[in-house]
Amino acid sequence: MNPSIRSLFPAATEQTYLNSAAVSPMPITAIDAVVSQLRDVASHGSEHYSEWIATKTRVRNIVAEMLGVRPEQIAFMRNTSDGFASVANGISWNPDANIVSFEREFPANFYPWRMIRDRLGVELRLCPERDGRIDLQELIEMIDSKTQLVALSAVQYGSGFKADLERVGRAARGVDALFAVDVIQGFGAMGFDLPAQFVDIASGASHKWLCSPEGCGILFISDRARERIEPTSIGWISVETPWDFDNTEQPVKPNALAWESGTGPSSLFYGLEQSLKLLNETGLCKIENYLYGLSDYLCELLSSKNYEIISSRIANERSAIVCLKHCGGIDSADIFERLRSENVIVSARGDRLRIAPHFYNIREDIDALISALP
Numbered sequence: 001m002n003p004s005i006r007s008l009f010p011a012a013t014e015q016t017y018l019n020s021a022a023v024s025p026m027p028i029t030a031i032d033a034v035v036s037q038l039r040d041v042a043s044h045g046s047e048h049y050s051e052w053i054a055t056k057t058r059v060r061n062i063v064a065e066m067l068g069v070r071p072e073q074i075a076f077m078r079n080t081s082d083g084f085a086s087v088a089n090g091i092s093w094n095p096d097a098n099i100v101s102f103e104r105e106f107p108a109n110f111y112p113w114r115m116i117r118d119r120l121g122v123e124l125r126l127c128p129e130r131d132g133r134i135d136l137q138e139l140i141e142m143i144d145s146k147t148q149l150v151a152l153s154a155v156q157y158g159s160g161f162k163a164d165l166e167r168v169g170r171a172a173r174g175v176d177a178l179f180a181v182d183v184i185q186g187f188g189a190m191g192f193d194l195p196a197q198f199v200d201i202a203s204g205a206s207h208k209w210l211c212s213p214e215g216c217g218i219l220f221i222s223d224r225a226r227e228r229i230e231p232t233s234i235g236w237i238s239v240e241t242p243w244d245f246d247n248t249e250q251p252v253k254p255n256a257l258a259w260e261s262g263t264g265p266s267s268l269f270y271g272l273e274q275s276l277k278l279l280n281e282t283g284l285c286k287i288e289n290y291l292y293g294l295s296d297y298l299c300e301l302l303s304s305k306n307y308e309i310i311s312s313r314i315a316n317e318r319s320a321i322v323c324l325k326h327c328g329g330i331d332s333a334d335i336f337e338r339l340r341s342e343n344v345i346v347s348a349r350g351d352r353l354r355i356a357p358h359f360y361n362i363r364e365d366i367d368a369l370i371s372a373l374p
Contacts, residue, residue, distance in 0.1 A: 001282075001290050001359055001360075001362070002282070005278070005282065005359060005360055006360045006361075006362065008027035008028050008029060008278070008360070009025045009026075009027055009028075009211075009360040010025070010028065011025035012025065012360040012361065012365075015343045015344070015345055016342075016343060016344040016345065016365045016368040016369060016372075017345045017361070017365075018344070018345060018346050018355050018356060018357050018361065018365060018366075018369060019345045019346055019347055019354075019356055020189075020208060020209055020211075020320075020356045020357065020358040021157060021185055021208060021209075021320075021321050021347065021354060021356035022208070022347050022356070023207050023208065023214070024188075024207065024208055024209060024210070024211045024212075024358055025211065025360070026211055026212060026213065026271065026275065027211060027274065027275060027278055029274040029275075029278065030211065030212060030213070030270075030271035030272070030274040030275045030278075031271065032274075033270040033271050033273065033274045034213065034267045034268065034270055034271040036270065037052070037055075037266060037267040037270040038267050041267075052266040052269075055266070055269050055270055055273060056076070056264060056266070056269045057071075058273060059269050059272050059273050059276065060074050060076070062273070062276045062277075062280070063218055063276070066187070066191075066192065066276070066280070066284070067183075067187075067192050067193075067194050067202065067220060068192060068193035068194050068195055068196065069194050069195065069220055069222075072253075072255040072256065072257055073220055073221060073222060073223070073255060073256050074218060074219070074220055074256055075218075075219045075221065075256040075257060075258075075259035075260050076216060076217065076218065076219075076260060076264050076269075077203070077217030077218070077219050077259065078215060078217050079108070079205050079214075079215070079217040080108040080109070080182060080184050080203045080204055080205045080217055081108040081111070081112070081217075082217050082219075083201075083203030083204075083217055083218070083219035084108060084109055084112040084113075084151075084180065084182075084201075084203050085111075085112045085115075086219070086231065086232055086233060086259060087112070087180065087201050087203075087219075087221075087225075087229055088112035088113060088115060088116050089112075089232045090229040090230045090231060090232050091116075091148070091149070091178075091228060091229055092228070092230075093116060093120050093122050093148060094122075094146070094148055095120075095121070096146055097122050097123070097146055097147070097148035097149075098122065098123035098124070098125055098144070098146050098147050098148065099113045099116065099117070099122060099123070099124050099125065099147070099148065099149050099150070099151060100125045100127070100139065100142045100143050100147055100149075100150045100151070100177075101113060101124065101125070101126055101127070101150070101151040101152065102126060102127050102129070102134055102139065102152060102153070102156070103126040103127060103128050103129060104129050104156065104158050104159070105151065105152070105153060105156075105182070106153060106156075106157045106158075106182060106184075106185075108182065108184075108203075109151055109152075109153060109180075109182040109203075110151075113149075113151055122148070125142045127139040127142060129159070132159045132161065132310040132311055132312055132323070133159070133161055133312045133314075133317065134152075134156070134161055134163060136163065136164060136167060136168060139152075139168065140167070140168065140171040143171050143172060143174075143175055143177065144175065145175055147172070147175055147177040148177055148178065149172075149177055149178045149179075149180055150168060150169075150171075150172040150177055150178070150179050150180065151180045151181075151182075152165075152168060152179075152180075152181055152182070153181065153182040153183075153184075153185060154181055154182065154183050154185065154186040154187075154190075154192070155185035155186040155190075155319045155321060156185070156321075157185050157321075157349065157354075158323065158349050158350065158352060158354070159310055159311055159312070159321075159323050159352075160295075160311040160312070160318065160319045160320070160321030160322055160323055160354075161311065161312050161317055161319070162186070162190075162316070162317050162318060162319040164316065165179075165181060165197035165198075165199060166196065166197045166198060168198075169197050169198025169199055170198050172198065172200075173198045178200040178201060178224075178225055178228065179198055179199050179200050179201070180199075180200065180201040180202070180203070181194075181197075181199045181201070181202045181203075182202075182203060182204065183202045183203070183204040183218075184203075184204040184205050184208055184209075185208065185209070185319070185321065186209065186319065187204045187208075187209055187210060187218075188208070188209030188210040188211065188279055188284075188287075189209040189284075189287060189288060189291055189319070189320050189358065189359075190284060190287075190288040190319070190320075191284045191285055191288065194220060194222075195222070199220070199222070200221075200222045200224055200225040201219075201220065201221055201222070201225050201229075202218075202219070202220040203217065203218070203219050203220075204217070204218045205217045205218065206218070206268070206272050206275075209320075209358065210272065210275055210276065210279070211275040211278070211279070211358070212268070212271055212272040212275040212276075213265075213268040213271045213272065215265050215268050216264075216265065216268050216269065216272050219256060219259055220256065221255070221256040221259070223255070226254070226255055226256065231252060231258040231259050233259075233261050234252060234258070234261060235260075235261025235262040236261075236262060237260050237261060237262055237263070238252045238253060238257075238258045238259070238260065238261050239251065239252055239253065240252070240253055279359075282359060287358075287359045288320075290359060291319075291320035291357060291358070291359065292318065292320070294320070294357045294361060294363070294366060295311075295318065295319070295320055295321075295322050295355075295357070296313075297363055297366055298322050298355060298357075298366045298369070298370075299313060299322060301366065301367075301370045302324065302370070304370075305370065305373055306326060306327045306328050307324045307325065307326055307327060307373070308324060308325045308326075308327055309322065309323075309324050310323040310324055310325060310352055311323045311324075320356060320357060320358070321354060321355070321356050322354075322355045322356075323349070323352040323353065323354050323355070324352065324353050324355070325351060325352055325353070326353075326374070330374060331351075332348040332349070332350070332351055332352055332353045333348045335348070335353055335373070335374060336348035336353065338372070338374055339369070339372050339373070342368075342372040344368060344369050344372045346369070355369065
């Protein structure tokens with residue numbers, strides 16, 4: 001990877017930072033863009049408001065292109081949870097419906113569906129984890145003619161398992177169910193083509209693999225899904241001509257843009273734009289292959305340590321995330337603290353240690369981690 005990329009991330013040189021699955025550091029170019037916009041507001045107020053809108057539009061276009069969708073199918077939310085909650089509340093659920101998901105989904109992609117189960121009595125079917133993997137055939141066999149929605153992460157936060165979205169999406173489409181995907185673990189570290197993967201709904205956010213500020217949630221709603229989901233939080237920007245303030249009987253927008261109820265965090269879009277430019281200039285395919293190399297190198301070195309690798313190493317199931325357990329029973333939280341004392345930053349997730357390098361990391365970071373592991 002280009003050494004100049006690493007120089008843009010102070011966290012990458014000041015510590016051994018292997019925690020992008022939690023929060024990624026931001027490049028200084030993104031920080032400078034955020035600060036520049038805020039300084040402009042301090043000096044000029046709303047004088048350059050049209051530039052804020054233009055920046056948001058550019059970001060929407062970039063995000064849409066990265067996901068293989070149209071700009072009007074992308075709405076900006078506060079976070080991943082907002083996206084899924086708005087979808088769950090906007091669907092007209094059948095009384096005998098079921099939702100199919102995975103038992104260890106990140107809570108942002110679980111609580112909205114649990115709420116529907118508890119409030120409306122919709123059955124929630126959860127596929128179990130098998131040795132750090134999801135048996136996708138087992139999950140697909142849970143889908144039937146009454147399945148109204150299938151919810152799954154592109155990459156699992158607790159194992160790094162990468163799902164074959166096209167396979168699951170095709171099965172969901174076969175029974176006319178919606179397919180909702182949490183893309184936060186992976187978006188920025190791998191490529192997506194949501195239409196080709198039969199994804200109807202995708203929710204994610206900016207602060208992990210996109211190397212951007214917290215506060216920019218991303219929601220994709222396909223045309224097919226829009227016909228079945230109503231926006232539940234309407235505001236002045238949700239309508240077709242927002243600046244026509246006197247026309248209060250106008251319809252809401254017929255696409256995902258209806259989910260944007262009001263103004264957004266303008267300064268954060270400036271930062272997000274710079275991070276997206278950096279990722280795209282580097283190339284998502286190149287980043288994905290580079291991260292496979294780092295994770296393979298990590299797993300190779302772990303053979304000399306007393307750890308069990310939880311993450312699948314099957315070619316089409318692996319991701320940049322590697323999760324492990326100490327075979328001697330040392331608690332993951334204790335290992336996390338030991339590593340932090342050595343200035344090595346990872347995450348403890350349950351009984352697992354999670355390692356998540358990004359494109360600013362190098363092999364020497366993996367060496368430092370291995371040296372610091374008890």
